[in-house]
Amino acid sequence: MSALLEVKGLTKRFGGLTAVNDVSFDVHEKEILSVIGPNGAGKSTLFKLISSFLPSSSGEVLFKGQRISNLAPHIVARKGVVRTFQETTIFKSMSVRDNVIISHHLRSQASLAGYFLGTKTALADEEEFGRSADEIVEFLNLGEIRNELASNLPQGHLRALGIAIGLATNPSVLLMDEPFAGMNHDETMRTVELVRGVRDRGVTVLLVEHDMPAVMKISDRIVVINFGEKIAEGIPSEIQENEKVIEAYLGSEDDEIGM
Amino acid sequence: MMLKRNQIIGVGFFLFVIFVAVPWLIHVSGRWDFYYTLTSVALLSIASGGVWLTFYIGRINIGQGAFALTGGYVAAILVVKYDVSFWLTIPIAGLFCAAVAVIIGLPILRLRGVYFAMITLVLTEVARLTALALPITNGAKGISSIPLPGELSILGLTLIPDFSTVANVKLAFYYLAAVLMVLCFAGLYRLVNSRIGHLCRSLQQNEELASSIGVNTAYLRVIAFAISSFLGGVSGAIFMAISRSIYPASFPVKDSVDFMLNCFLGGLGYVFGPMLGTFMIYFGWDVLFTTGKYQLLIYSAILILLILTLPNGVLSLRIFNKRGTAK
Ligand SMILES: Nc1ncnc2c1ncn2[C@@H]1O[C@H](COP(=O)(O)OP(=O)(O)O)[C@@H](O)[C@H]1O
Numbered sequence: 001m002s003a004l005l006e007v008k009g010l011t012k013r014f015g016g017l018t019a020v021n022d023v024s025f026d027v028h029e030k031e032i033l034s035v036i037g038p039n040g041a042g043k044s045t046l047f048k049l050i051s052s053f054l055p056s057s058s059g060e061v062l063f064k065g066q067r068i069s070n071l072a073p074h075i076v077a078r079k080g081v082v083r084t085f086q087e088t089t090i091f092k093s094m095s096v097r098d099n100v101i102i103s104h105h106l107r108s109q110a111s112l113a114g115y116f117l118g119t120k121t122a123l124a125d126e127e128e129f130g131r132s133a134d135e136i137v138e139f140l141n142l143g144e145i146r147n148e149l150a151s152n153l154p155q156g157h158l159r160a161l162g163i164a165i166g167l168a169t170n171p172s173v174l175l176m177d178e179p180f181a182g183m184n185h186d187e188t189m190r191t192v193e194l195v196r197g198v199r200d201r202g203v204t205v206l207l208v209e210h211d212m213p214a215v216m217k218i219s220d221r222i223v224v225i226n227f228g229e230k231i232a233e234g235i236p237s238e239i240q241e242n243e244k245v246i247e248a249y250l251g252s253e254d255d256e257i258g259m
Numbered sequence: 260m261m262l263k264r265n266q267i268i269g270v271g272f273f274l275f276v277i278f279v280a281v282p283w284l285i286h287v288s289g290r291w292d293f294y295y296t297l298t299s300v301a302l303l304s305i306a307s308g309g310v311w312l313t314f315y316i317g318r319i320n321i322g323q324g325a326f327a328l329t330g331g332y333v334a335a336i337l338v339v340k341y342d343v344s345f346w347l348t349i350p351i352a353g354l355f356c357a358a359v360a361v362i363i364g365l366p367i368l369r370l371r372g373v374y375f376a377m378i379t380l381v382l383t384e385v386a387r388l389t390a391l392a393l394p395i396t397n398g399a400k401g402i403s404s405i406p407l408p409g410e411l412s413i414l415g416l417t418l419i420p421d422f423s424t425v426a427n428v429k430l431a432f433y434y435l436a437a438v439l440m441v442l443c444f445a446g447l448y449r450l451v452n453s454r455i456g457h458l459c460r461s462l463q464q465n466e467e468l469a470s471s472i473g474v475n476t477a478y479l480r481v482i483a484f485a486i487s488s489f490l491g492g493v494s495g496a497i498f499m500a501i502s503r504s505i506y507p508a509s510f511p512v513k514d515s516v517d518f519m520l521n522c523f524l525g526g527l528g529y530v531f532g533p534m535l536g537t538f539m540i541y542f543g544w545d546v547l548f549t550t551g552k553y554q555l556l557i558y559s560a561i562l563i564l565l566i567l568t569l570p571n572g573v574l575s576l577r578i579f580n581k582r583g584t585a586k
């Protein structure tokens with residue numbers, strides 16, 4: 001399998017603190033790869049480096065062989081590497097459907113002037129976005145609340161909406177920061193299914209996660225980091241047996257590895 | 260996007276009022292001074308409409324006075340020193356201000372909240388000091404005795420007559436301001452109800468998310484700010500033509516603050532908010548003139564009360580929403 005996304009020697013220093021230290025791994029097409037590690041290991045920082053929300057101190061990220069690190073986030077998104085947010089970040093004062101429609105922005109054919117004038121291309125865009133948004137909304141089981149204001153949604157639906165927003169951009173790679181955070185067991189299992197569904201649509205998923213049982217269940221491969229450094233990489237069964245990983249987790253919260 | 264039936268009726272009624280009913284009422288009542296008041300309201304609401312658009316992308320803009328002043332000076336200098344037709348100076352003043360907004364906006368639009376607001380407030384003062392200092396703006400003396408707008412003709416066909424030959428200059432300026440106000444708000448309405456408006460709202464609600472779904476937020480912010488400043492420049496140019504003069508103090512900080520208040524009062528969520536807000540503030544102030552020394556006190560108290568009781572603006576009242584022309 002060829003690498004779709006290559007993380008090469010990525011390093012981030014905040015003053016004296018090295019939050020991510022020389023981390024390298026590949027993400028293959030259509031796999032679900034999880035990055036795990038104890039609190040403060042540098043997962044979120046790594047995530048922001050890959051999505052270009054933070055500039056790296058050194059190292060680089062390649063997408064289809066092209067460098068994407070240190071570009072503006074919207075350009076990285078345009079290339080097909082899109083992030084969802086850890087905090088359930090959505091457009092609060094828009095309906096569920098409008099949230100998803102606006103997120104089709106990258107697919108627009110018409111220019112801003114075209115939208116202002118209401119050209120044929122612009123009208124075609126609007127129609128296509130509406131249709132696609134309805135499909136995505138159904139896919140994530142949000143159909144019944146499509147016209148609900150996003151700020152009124154409960155936690156579980158918000159997470160699904162976050163994924164819907166990501167899907168609407170038609171990404172090659174979807175980056176998710178802790179998609180299961182704050183969820184109970186049932187919600188987690190439902191979201192695991194949603195993420196699987198996303199992958200089955202042909203999207204490569206890279207997620208950063210804390211919830212070990214969910215990660216073990218969902219991932220094709222796992223990368224483990226601790227104190228900013230990669231300490232292991234492999235399929236879930238290998239990771240569960242890995243001495244270093246057990247040690248890292250025992251050092252912090254021993255029940256969390258879910259074994 | 261088609262207008263609904265009651266919207267067409269609303270718009271038709273509005274156009275009838277400003278183009279037929281108002282001139283007729285003024286004619287029969289003989290209150291010619293109202294033309295000046297209403298012309299000012301129209302022009303101020305154009306400038307406020309621009310400010311409203313910057314609010315719409317989530318930025319508090321207290322700098323519109325700077326652009327109105329710049330627009331006024333650009334038009335005045337072109338008319339007086341370079342003998343350019345006033346009609347041509349309207350778009351030039353607007354475009355000049357838009358260009359300035361792009362240059363200034365690129366760095367400052369990264370700032371948010373109170374930081375952006377403070378910088379724009381400073382802009383108004385910078386514009387005044389620049390007008391005082393530059394040789395071309397003629398310092399504190401400003402530019403006065405500016406000729407009235409000449410004739411506008413295309414291929415020998417007179418579209419607008421020379422203002423020095425028309426019977427009623429006040430009426431002519433009123434029509435000019437009213438037409439531009441209608442164009443401005445029709446344009447803003449279209450903008451906000453198109454996908455661009457949707458993009459602006461995404462920016463207002465969450466810039467980080469907007470950029471992660473691929474929106475070029477910096478570009479969109481600059482476009483909105485440029486449109487805003489274009490409108491400021493246009494209204495400044497026409498003010499200059501009406502008063503036939505322009506001074507560094509023509510648009511002080513108070514005006515910048517008023518442009519912002521107009522938007523607040525009318526409602527930040529409604530395109531026609533700034534128009535209503537301007538009307539209310541301008542007339543409210545005039546009506547309170549009879550209260551003498553208590554004018555400012557009563558005026559401020561009412562403003563505070565209105566903003567406290569109607570945080571989403573006067574247009575958020577139910578009666579306006581039923582009619583359906585708002586938003
Ligand atoms: N913007 C920042 N400035 C300084 N230090 C930071 C910043 N962001 C994260 N850190 C530090 O980097 C380390 C890794 O944090 P983070 O990536 O959030 O870890 P995780 O997501 O794995 O819990 C922590 O010690 C954190 O305090």
Ligand SMILES: [Mg+2]
Nearest residue numbers: 040043044045
């Ligand atoms: Mg984190």
